[in-house]
Amino acid sequence: MTTTIDLVSYEDALASYDPVMGLEVHVELGTKTKMFCGCSTELGAEPNSQTCPTCLGMPGALPVVNATGVESAIKIGLALHCEIAEWCRFARKNYFYPDMPKNFQTSQYDEPIAFNGYLDVQLEDGEVFRVEIERAHMEEDTGKSLHVGGATGRIHGASHSLLDYNRAGIPLIEIVTKPIEGAGERAPEVAKAYVAELRELIKALGVSEARMEQGQMRCDVNLSLRPHGREKFGTRSETKNVNSLRSVERAARFEIQRHAAVLNSGGTIIQETRHFHEDTGSTTSGRVKEEAEDYRYFPEPDLVPVAPSREWVEELRAGLPEQPLARRNRLREEWDVNAHDMQSMLNAWAFDTLGGCIAGRGARHPPPAWGVCGCG
Template structure:
């Protein structure tokens, strides 16, 4: 089905209620893999971070990563889950080239965390509770690169290359209960949930949760129920969606696609689907297996995990302030609106603003630079705000130079441009580009005299008490000094030269 066959979104929601399920995989930031001692560091040559265990060679035996278990418990507690007193791993059997053992070590009916929830805030401030079914431990697969063909996928490729460096990296899979009642806001709820979950994971320090690097990815399950029905429809699962915007677009597209199929009397196929960033559409992947197709059975080579209640409570006491509560506190401390706080969240600026404040900048100035000039540059360059080559300390220094009267806002933007271009620290850019404010009276005198001589009518207006007319003369001086004059001092000197005293 092509995009032009879709039912308009509003029309689809007039006839059907969407039901979602979101499965989020998070790569944990451990130094070694989940069941062996191989490094998890990024950037190594393909297949250099492997061993008999993560390659599934005969006779090799796994050992559970203790930090991986601890991270899983922290995540479960932060999601308001119950933590199992006893759980174990299982083998999820299937064949795929990037799974060298032909099974994935995961958890099936005995997850380490279950029955939780996460409250998420939507754009208008409404809070929507997403209930969590489970959070369980497992290992990642290797990486397949399909060479040749037009799409980069296996279909049409000439051959494939396999890198097993990623095979065995610790994963936590977080699965929601069916999300009902969101109505037309279902795509927005999906995006808000993944965004809040990402902030929570980062706050816990268990993963950087970079979606663009595959450290966090979301499977969007969606089905439609006819209005008034009580039985869920057949679901589709859009796999490995890797940005917040794409999560929302994938859910919206599937609502429209399902509605189109159902309106024509067709049947939804339970399948996995691929999301296409270029046009926001999905296409069929493969028929979705049921749990029994994976032939789960307990992993015989691993002992059960039984975290003591004392340890669990100790970890609970170490949890940091959770993101939503932190934002509420900061919003109050900064004296800003909920809309402004959501803007900072959506821009990924909250931690950068806090670091800039810690470096000495006033809160309003820190927000101004990160949400203004720097947000504009990140959008232009297509990178995350935190990826810009400028530090909070450098932004704080720019703010200080403005406060000291050594830079105007216009000059400060040029200094930021220089820092981003790799020209050095803010003071070095000021010196190198000659950007310091001209505040010396003698240096300004000639420019003011020239402005008065060029606009005698404006000078007469000022003498007659029309003090606002001084703006034209200030503008002329600013132009003559290439914007480097201290505008307030220029105005004072103009009034002195004309012998007037504004009230």
Template sequence: MTATTDLVPYEEALASYDPVMGLEVHVELGTRTKMFCGCSTELGAPPNSQTCPTCLGLPGALPVMNASGVESAIRIGLALNCEIAEWCRFARKNYFYPDMPKNFQTSQYDEPIAYNGYLDVQLEDGTTFRVEIERAHMEEDTGKSTHVGGATGRIHGAQHSLLDYNRAGIPLIEIVTKPIVGAGERAPEVARAYVAELRELIKALGVSEARMEMGQMRCDVNLSLMPKGSEKFGTRSETKNVNSLRSVERAARFEIERHAAVLNSGATVVQETRHFHEDQGTTTSGRIKEEAEDYRYFPEPDLVPVAPAREWVDELRRGLPELPLQRRNRLREEWDVSAHDMQSILNAGAIEPIVATIEAGADSTAARKWWMGELARHANETGVEPGALPITPVQVARVATLVQEGSLNDKLARQVIEGVLAGEGGPDEVVEKRGLKVVSDEGALTTAVEEAIAGNAAIADKIRGGKVAAAGALVGAVMKATRGQADAARVKELILEKLGVTES
């Protein structure tokens, strides 16, 4: 196999091969207790403090199913347009798990709780791509391994490893797509859009916070290439535990370039797991990928089958919230924005802050303006989501109201927002402390206008001669004199009045 540094340029790879993807997304459910025991799932506890004989796999301990986990699984399946099994069961997935003390994972194999669904996703240009869902099944998470020593933080080169079993047994839903074909050069974009839409759906259902940076949601990117015109899938690689939307896209793109290089050289792609390196945007080999039979699946003898009543499933279906794509389409119509603009709002993570700001009294145009402008800039500079900024939607709505009332202009409003973000208090406090109110005293404004005209006689003559556009220079002089605290539109009106000019 070629080294990972040997790549075929992306466009060249797509000229010869068609990519085939499969995405496996693991979601940690936000239940209070683990999937098969009563141990807490709360984050941040000391290592191995949230364990019991059941999740440690001690002899004689028996699992009991978490009903809330089953309900969450069904709701996810319904939201993904899946069929819900009338009868299914768990199985044991066997291989050496250093971070799973039972040495097997309780999962579902050939009898998932949900299957045969789809999720429609919108791409950057507003087009919709349907991703078919193979299955969504229940299982438990493994513990956490910390490899000590070495330069990479991985097991290779480490001096020793530490194991924390607090996470072992936390409920997981694994959502597996059918092979994604036909995306062509947009395959990486489709991968990112799918995981993004799935994350929004999971959050809307309230079954998980789905925070990828915390491992609550992670994606395995399966990818293979087949020569143009072929219908036979190539050998796949599986890039494991990719934990950001950007990385999902980059991993898919890198693997396309790498696979093409391997195939062009006449070598054979190895079926293996791979690690994604965020700092370099590359993948490296992990281990040879097992087939299903290598896991020696067999039905879990200590758990009863799951047979959800149809009445319960129908009740859960009726209780589903408005799903993200439907909601965005509704908001897009209400806000009268383009599909591209709505996608930009989604990408910026600003939908919820904007909605909350509108609910606090701002109109949609003002709410979008501040969250997608000044606040988006601050969010980018600080590396956080807009909703995590130290300013509330109520405060943003108050800034919008002050602008609408004429108490602030846009320049002053930006200073108010800066003050709120700096912890100087709410908008009204910042206005008071910094003395930022618009100068509305007609006498003071008239004096400033007269001084600007007197100090710029040549410009004033141009305006009298019909060059109204030259008034901008006088407006600027007045704004400077008032430290930006005048209403520019009113200043222009006063200038033209004083010069006896009517704007056509």
């Protein structure tokens, strides 16, 4: 049963509480085959046409790690200024859900491939905010459920569900931040800027198209409030699978107001997953959120550990492209444009990730502020 509560104003929420965020971003890698088998990852195929005994979890089917997936994970870790593990391994994350044909997800738990990094993000007024990265680890995506017969497209109220396992096993990188503190009233803006900068970085690396509208990049927004002057974090909620930059900002803002309303009324925040609704900008309860021990992680017995050589890591580091933020700042100076005009050109997709006019793929030059160029 859903309980309705009147939100407090955003200003009143910030007057009493400090927001603390944690952002978990899942990125589908653009590999030709899945993470642990040779099935195609091509988008738009007939349902359940890109499956095999391995990605369906049939008895006796053994997985093999996708080398390009590991390479992409290392590139992402390096670009996020992470340490790259000399030795890591996969684990089984056990939980039952219909879109998990194996009843476990092959992931990484206490031994991720990349850890302890950061990403600097620039806010609209030019302020740079550093987001600390806890880890970036490899895992596989789940299948896709289609709930039929209900008004919302969700399982509640549906008459039946259809399952497509084409997506099951597609390589994922999950990037998890450390608790983001100190953003204050700008917390939703920081969340949006972080996901935007991360998307640009992923695209620049060439490891994924990171199309949020297609589910290639999805963000879970964890948020809690703590009263001013307290050190202990409050209970968090996790808004799942937010798939646009605007929605990330709106979800964080709504949850700040909702948490404050519950706490002000003497209620208790439930640690749970929540669904974001684009039409209303609100969230609703999903399910009680598990703790790590509830997943009964244990090392994956069918996969050998991953031990990237230091020579390989340094070779990949040497081939990294210029960071998007550094590139934008460099181009601003070279083109002598202000931050507002640069943002306008970005918003209009006036130049590509290499920093040149879209039409003129040869010589790079500053496009007009209107995003129209005569060189094509």
